[in-house]
Amino acid sequence: AQKITQTQPGMFVQEKEAVTLDCTYDTSDPSYGLFWYKQPSSGEMIFLIYQGSYDQQNATEGRYSLNFQKARKSANLVISASQLGDSAMYFCAMREVNSGYSTLTFGKGTMLLVSP
């Protein structure tokens, strides 16, 4: 069963508008972490934002905010005031802890295209 689901293969947004990228997750572990990464065409995964399962408030980092709805198991990324440089693949990931080590499980990603 897929642990991270990103249902939007692609999203289009106009410059300066806000956009929401969806992510749902599945885990029975009460302690987990959720990450969003940006991957431009160069390939490097760029960390954007983190939300811990026990965090009371939604995470924010500049223009990025995470809409964390624990009961629904969703962790949507909101990008405000989109810029042309935001065009990239975006991945949602969950940190899992297995027998003393932690790994990231990624979704399939959403391609975001920002138009002028």
Next chain:
Amino acid sequence: ETGVTQSPTHLIKTRGQQVTLRCSSQSGHNTVSWYQQALGQGPQFIFQYYREEENGRGNFPPRFSGLQFPNYSSELNVNALELDDSALYLCASSGLAANSYNEQFFGPGTRLTVL
């Protein structure tokens, strides 16, 4: 602070050959994880090294092996290459002292093509 570096950036091999990919972890990080990202997919965990020992492995066959050196740099070796091994290979380093949530810092990746 030096970030995560990987070499080479691109590589072309033929089926049956062997390949070694290299990763230098971020300064102060003692844990290295390797991921395989096939075209159009998210990265998949291969294995993780902590203090020169493999301490976790994903669903990859034994022909995927690795090493970590005393300076915490790492190698990923793939034997008997198959066409499906064509992918972007990402290395990520992390350290217990880096963040409370153990953030992984990724390198730029090595793009492997198997013909």
